[in-house]
Amino acid sequence: MALKEESYKDKKVITIGTVSEITGLSERQIRYYEERKLIFPERTQKGTRKYSFNDIEQLMEIVEKMEEGVQTYEIRKEMLRKEKQLNEKTVREQMIRGQLNAQFGIQKPR
Amino acid sequence: MALKEESYKDKKVITIGTVSEITGLSERQIRYYEERKLIFPERTQKGTRKYSFNDIEQLMEIVEKMEEGVQTYEIRKEMLRKEKQLNEKTVREQMIRGQLNAQFGIQKPR
DNA sequence: CGTGTAAGGAATTCTGACACG
């Protein structure tokens, strides 16, 4: 798995002006979508927002939904739903892994 | 090839303050290494420097060299040398590809 | 609801220069 590359995608290093340029959204819009809990930038010590490439992709998706007339609240619900599914999937996988380990896994030496 | 991921690495989106934070270098140092042609940030319309993750990695390497007592001029020479090697390799590969194409490649229909 | 805008302040970035060495 390209873990190293992923770290670039998730690192919050981009200022709002640059995000605005890339996405074509106004800073007002970007801050508003944060208010509606659709994106979660980090803050520097002085309070400046920092976004990741992932945030930018998320914003692109939001733009598409908005163009379809979907409201921010609906977009948020959809996000939460998908997150929940992902969590359930992870739990399921870990349970299976746990059972496999119990039967065939490496045991601690006694 | 992970082209999409590479695009994150090469995209110039990070301001000098953030680069300074990540690398531990002062802004003065970062600007100086640019003056010595060791890194090549882009500029916004208003003149603000923008760096990529690649630039940050390059800076990390520069730091190591500097700690070994290597001067910026030497580091630059090394960079140019490596670049030249890469170019020669590419040319060589393309020549081989060209020859293969001439003998076995897809021909334009007559 | 989603977004524009003017307002005032704080933080960021830029350049050219002086300093030390």
Next chain:
DNA sequence: CGTGTAAGGAATTCTGACACG
């Protein structure tokens, strides 16, 4: 050579609010 710093100006970002609807 490599880096710190004070200087002055320009551009960025932030928040809370009013506006339209």
